[in-house]
Amino acid sequence: MAAGFVYNLKPKEVQEERYDVSTGIRRRGNYILDVAGLEIGSYVPSFLPIAADLKAKTAKIVVRALVVETADKAATKIKVAKNPYIKDGMTLGTGKNGAVVQSIDRTNADYDEVTLAEAFGAKVNSGDALFEASAEGGTTPKAVANSALYENHKVTEGINSVALLMRAFEIEPEKLVMPFCAADKANLPHFQFNE
Numbered sequence: 540m541a542a543g544f545v546y547n548l549k550p551k552e553v554q555e556e557r558y559d560v561s562t563g564i565r566r567r568g569n570y571i572l573d574v575a576g577l578e579i580g581s582y583v584p585s586f587l588p589i590a591a592d593l594k595a596k597t598a599k600i601v602v603r604a605l606v607v608e609t610a611d612k613a614a615t616k617i618k619v620a621k622n623p624y625i626k627d628g629m630t631l632g633t634g635k636n637g638a639v640v641q642s643i644d645r646t647n648a649d650y651d652e653v654t655l656a657e658a659f660g661a662k663v664n665s666g667d668a669l670f671e672a673s674a675e676g677g678t679t680p681k682a683v684a685n686s687a688l689y690e691n692h693k694v695t696e697g698i699n700s701v702a703l704l705m706r707a708f709e710i711e712p713e714k715l716v717m718p719f720c721a722a723d724k725a726n727l728p729h730f731q732f733n734e
Contacts, residue, residue, distance in 0.1 A: 562708035588684035637677015
C-alpha cells in the first residue's frame, strides 16, 4: 500500500444462492407488485412466494411464517422467523387448525413472537410453515403461490414493477426468507425443493 493512502472500503455483500440460478426461468413481462401496507424505501427480499394474476399482470406477496420453536397444543405464543408481513388481526393456519393473530413482539433479533387470540389446538413443530388463512378454521390459504420474486425489490411510491420466477430447481428451503407451504409446493410443479 502506498504511503498516505487509506483504503476504507467495505467489502461487497455476498449473496447466497437460494436455488440453482442456471435453472431459473422468469415469467414474461413485468408484474405490478401490490405494496399496500409496506413501508416506502423498505426492501422486499428475493424468492418470496408470490400469487400472480397472469392476465392482469399483478403480483401479491403470499404471507407465510416459519415456526422456529415447537409449541404444544395449548400454546398461544408461537415463535416464528423474522417476518414483517404478519399483521395483527390476520388469521394464521396450519392446514388443519387456525387462529387469529392478537399481537406480534418483534423485539428479539432472532425471531418474532406471535400471540394468538386462542391456541391452535394442535402441536406446531419447528420447521412447520404457517400460512395466512382465508377463514378462522385455518384449513385453506388466503392465496396460493404460483411464482417467486426474482430479485430484491425496493418499495417505491407509485407503480412497483417486478420480475417473477416460474421455474427453479435445487431450492434450499433453509436459505429462504419466507417458506412455501404444502399448498404452494403443490401449485408449483416447476419448482424443485431440496427436502
